[in-house]
Amino acid sequence: MSQIHFEKLTPVKDVDLRIYNDALNFVFENNDIRNVAVSGAYSAGKSSVIESYKEKHKELSFLHISLANFETTEQQSIEDKNNNASSNDTETDAKKDSDNSVVKELVLEGKILNQLLHQIDVSKIPQTNFRVKQKISEESIFRITLKSIIFIIFALHICFFSKWCNFVSSLMQFKFLNFLQITTKSISLLFSGFIIFRIACIAIYNLIKIQKNKSIFKGLKFQGNEIEIFEKSDESYFDKYLNEVLYLFDNADADVIVFEDMDRYNINQIFQRLREINGLINLNRTKEDKDPLRFFYLIRDDIFVSKDRTKFFDFIIPVVPVIDSSNSYDQFISHFRKGGVLEKFDQHFLQGVSLYIDDMRILKNIYNEFMVYYNKIGTTEQDYNELLAIIIYKNIFPRDFSDTQINVGFVSTLFNNQKEIIEDNINRIDEKIQELKEKIDLCNKEHLRNVNEVGMIYWKNNDYGTRIPNVSSPEYVKRKEIVDIIKNNQIGDLKNQITDLELKKSELKNKKIRELITRENVDTVFNICYKNFLGEKNDFKEMKSSQYFDLIKYLIWNGYIDETYEDYMTYFYPNSLTINDKKFLRSITDKKAKEWTYRINNPKLVLSRLREVDFREIETLNFFLFAYILDTERNNKKYLIIFINQLKEEKYFKFMKEYFSSAPSLILYVQSINKYWPSFLSEIINWYEFSYEQKKEYILITLYYCDNEIVDNINNDNFLSTTIASDPKFLEIKNPRVEKLIDEFSRLNIKFKCPDYEESDKDLFEAIYQHKLYEFTFENISLMLEHIFNIQNKDDIQHKNYSLIVEDPESKLFQYVNENIDQYMTIILENCGDTITDTPKAVQELINNEDIEISKRTKYVEFLQTQLELLQDIKDINFWDLFLQKGLIKYSETNILQYYFKSGKGLNDILINFINIGNKDFKLSLNEIDSKFGEKSASSLFDDVIICNSLIDDKYRNIIAELRYEYSNFCIKEISERKIKILIELRTIKMTAENVRFMRTTYQSQFIYFIEHNISEYINDVIEKEPISNDELLCILDLNIDDSFKINLISHTKKPISVISKNYSGNVKKYILQHNFNISELLPLIDNYEKQSDMIKEVLRELSEKYIGIIIKNHIELAIGLFEFLISKEDIPTENKLILLTANINKFSKSECEGYIKIIGSKEYEKIFTKGRPKFEVTEINKKLLDEFKSKNWISDFYEKDGVFKVRHRKLKSNLETSVL
Known part of the structure; x- marks a missing residue:
């Protein structure tokens, strides 16, 4: 095994000093710099800077005085607050604070003297009165004892010399004692006296030396009174023993005395004392021409609140911290990399926890302890992040760690309160459920259905006397909310909310404490206290007031310290029952059931301790035990059957539901339940406490992993098929096994009623579409068009549905529709909104599809708004009338001729109406008509059209003009005047004597019109055979025809013709005045003489001269021109x-x-x-x-x-x- 790397906690001696070295050199180069502060936060590296400088400058002597105080600033603050809170007297508080400060200062001074005394060689401070306990050598004691005995012997020899001589004489009989004779000589007295004198001199010298150095004689008594030096008990040690203190510092044989950790006492007066002492020492040293003694103070930056620190120190060297919360992560990385365990940690965890670590010594010790724990109790099953979290907890809060080991610490108390936290959350959920149930109950009882009705009940008068709803009334607000719920059909939403809340309740029981902590309850969760059997409380104030308390929150809230924290604090012996397992077995024997979620650490071992009969008891219902039995069904089948039978017989649906939420293997669970309880799904399908998601997941697992035989048993009476098909959100599946599901859907003949595309898995939805596993409804067809065909226009889907489908004849939707074409037509007719705008192609396919009932196709045409190009594309002639009536055929000569010649109905009202609605002129060819529809077809059409008064004039004119037939002997009666006019205009009625006679007698009102449009032919060819009457002539003269025609017609009569009030042209009027003058119009013409043209004036002058008698007789006033003309005539x-x-x-x-x-x-x-x-x-x-x-x-x-x-x-x-x- 390779050597484990550890980190020492002592100061480092190889720090790269850089600027620190220059600063310290500057200090030693200036003798007037004597009080130096080395400032920085705790663990900033102040000691390491000094130690590294000492290592580089061995010529300098450093003496360290460490004043460690392990009572934290927070603790002191708490104590001060507690003391202040318990006192009501301000003066008393001030006195206590002063007394405490004095006591602490005395303690510091005593510690300084004590450490100084014990670090100086005693031989260098012989004059000190402070006693230093030292081990006295045996040799020294022996010498003193020997000298004392010699002194006593020789003193006795002198005092009792005569007696000694007699005694020696009595012993002379013993020859071996003859050497004693020399002591009886007189000279021996001189020797004894010399020895006594020498020893006395040595004793007196030593006594005087001791008196000088130790002052063993401190007081004198005069007449019963004792004189004491500094008899006050609370006097400062530095003041009381100033000489001793100066003596000790001066003889310390050091260039620098380093004071460490004085700032932990928060007593600033000590710096003043030390500065005074330093001044006194260096005053003497200056006189003796010695190097100054320097005091180095290793302190934190905030020891002085204001700028006073520059008054205390001659030079301040700030030390940049080697670690704080911003870079501790890098230090963690460095140390754990050296230890070879860095890869075992989650980097995010290290980054998070490092934000709370700002002390290098703590960080190093955390690392050291982790290495110990890791190598001592670490196992492959442990989470090393959690192990490190425990080590951090142990280092930051060692006392609470110890208390937690005996189950009285903050952490243990927090986890022991987990049940209460769960109950609090459940209570809050129950309150919400109750509130929702009350709303549902109020909705069921509410008879109002409109907010306005609610307002009418809760009226109030405003400032203007108008009655308005009292919206501030709580009853109004509450009742309005209920009415809104009813109006918006939200009662179902409330029930779904209750289901979701019930699911959350069941999930809470399985949650770890970190999952129970929220932003809302975090303060409550961590504000706990421990209470023992005697009622004594520990509210953990010391821990909660710590600046590191948030670290504990972080570790627990993020799950780095969890319910398994005990596994990281002690040894674990395998193959033994844990405390939890023992409690569970005990609950069975005691008939006191644990909650179903109670954790069993070793289910196998627990099962080995149980009997079959135990599984008939409610106490064995446990999720962990059930999971283990499911997982080991092959070996524990009998236990599984008994377990499930108990659930089945007692209808423990709630157990099943909650286990479903936390089951480690749902597949095993579902397979076993389906095998041994096949009716389970049908029993819980309407049980609201099983959430929709759970039911669907149960069904999916059944389809995925259960044999066909088991699935068929579940699908009794098509229960499973109906349930799946009627669920619009069933296809909302994450990562579905598409092929398997499609196989099962097909096998079970599942047709989805209305799948929700937006929520569905797209691959699965596509497969449903491809395999036609959806009901043949308008909604589903529209759904496929919208999402498979990507048709976004809903109007198109509704009104031109088949057109969209027929665009892709290879699509599955096209196949599906044509397989059910008659049903499809029914669906479309019911959902088209009485409007269909299919494309011509789609219309032709549907209308010509004989698989669709005729009545449905007829209805389809009635709704249709699409115009077809050719009538002949509609194979069934029976639909032609309807298409024409609806205007669904393009207006064209081809379609009109097709209908006229092929429908067998000729020019009926339907065709006439169709012709009349068009706004297009016909282009007809007689030859083409005859060639396409047979000889004389065009003539037949012409004959029918010419007598058709129902045709509008434009169409009548257009057709007659295109056919270009004419009548020499027209004899057709009962044609309307408008149509006769058209025939006249088109010269269909030829100008012949026969036609003139027929028109004059039959169509008298149009005769003049006939003459007008054939005036030339009439004058040239017919007038002699059929002369014109005077009335006819007058009518023609009013027409807009050429003057030559009018004059020609006038020439055929001698009868006078009136010109007054006529718009005859000048030529016609002149001709009439000259040839057919009506003398009765003379005077009116003379009256309007000036208005006449020059040509007419000339004729009028002639007529006036001719008929002067009439003018004179009537004394007519004449126009000047006419007057002058007449008086100038000589004939008058x-x-x-x-x-x-x-x-x-x-x-x-x-x-x-x-x-x-x-x-x-x-x-x-x-x-x-x-x-x-x-x-x-x-x-x-x-x-x-x-x-x-x-x-x-x-x-x-x-x-x-x-x-x-x-x-x-x-x-x-x-x-x-x-x-x-």
């Missing part, structure tokens, strides 16, 4: 012209009238304007004209004299002529 008499002037004079000024008079040529009237003396015949016309002149003030008056009219002129005013207004 002057009298008539004057009459025209009289009728129009109101429009003229005096000057204009004068001009017109001149045109007329009446000399007498001209005199009126030249101030002559005109004379006029007494006539009616002259009288009227003169009256007009008088009214216009052109003349003053006129009078009759001598048979004539004479005129009086107006007198001029201011030589100005009065103007006629």
